[in-house]
């Protein structure tokens with residue numbers, strides 16, 4: 001199938017793009033790498049009047065460290081992260097996530113911003129960056145705002161973008177030194193979207209953990225009381241203390257009614273916890289080293 005007719009423009013700066021978005025009549029779609037938008041246009045799942053190609057805007061490719069936060073422009077590609085062309089404050093955790101997304105041609109064009117706005121529940125960045133505690137920076141002609149990623153992703157293929165608003169950057173806090181990180185993606189073939197994702201960020205020294213279960217039919221689930229999944233205490237022995245039954249109960253209470261799905265997700269989460277325990281704790285660069 002071919003797309004329905006649409007007008008196409010490629011603004012060269014962010015102010016011009018935002019102004020155009022504010023004044024355009026009819027439906028507008030932004031195009032980043034086109035990896036999801038292209039198929040959606042071809043299948044006529046979307047029929048915008050105007051496509052605004054954002055790839056000519058240098059500001060959206062910017063990657064920088066601000067204090068203890070990594071700021072990646074919306075157009076940073078998965079391959080940029082995989083290849084280390086942008087700075088890192090996660091001790092290589094993001095590069096490993098990027099390398100497992102799809103195939104190299106998709107990673108060359110697919111962007112971090114497009115992935116988050118598309119919000120496929122099985123997408124890697126949606127779950128991984130929620131576990132890393134990322135924020136998104138949104139802009140429109142009337143200003144900018146920041147939102148925690150878990151508040152931005154409101155459901156499957158659904159995000160909290162207002163009309164005329166776009167994602168300009170993703171802000172990822174540094175992983176504190178000594179943090180254990182595990183990310184496991186279960187899929188039947190390498191390069192495919194996941195059937196289950198477990199992402200864990202565990203700080204045994206601070207007795208804190210962030211556990212996220214992704215590739216479910218809605219926004220990823222963040223375990224609010226992570227301690228409950230470790231017998232009430234998070235310490236250096238967290239892997240031995242991981243309680244699969246408590247994880248299963250958490251998923252049941254969250255509305256996952258299919259026992260097979262629960263089993264798969266708990267198994268993947270347990271593997272992520274085991275991976276976190278076996279990998280050396282992160283020794284992220286200090287800000288001065290990275291700057």
Ligand SMILES: Cc1cc2nc3c(=O)[nH]c(=O)nc-3n(C[C@H](O)[C@H](O)[C@H](O)COP(=O)(O)OP(=O)(O)OC[C@H]3O[C@@H](n4cnc5c(N)ncnc54)[C@H](O)[C@@H]3O)c2cc1C
Pocket residue numbers: 029030031032033034035036037038074078100101102103106109110111112113114115117118122123124125165166167168191192193194
């Ligand atoms: C064969 C294949 C396999 C894939 N496998 C995986 C996988 O295993 N894991 C995974 O995570 N992903 C996977 N993907 C998705 C891919 O990684 C891309 O990240 C995703 O398709 C988004 O593509 P894009 O960046 O080119 O955005 P586009 O396709 O250009 O845009 C996607 C959507 O986001 C909107 N948009 C884009 N940028 C912005 C912005 N800055 N602000 C506001 N709206 C914006 C567009 O209007 C559109 O609605 C796969 C894709 C393909 C084609």
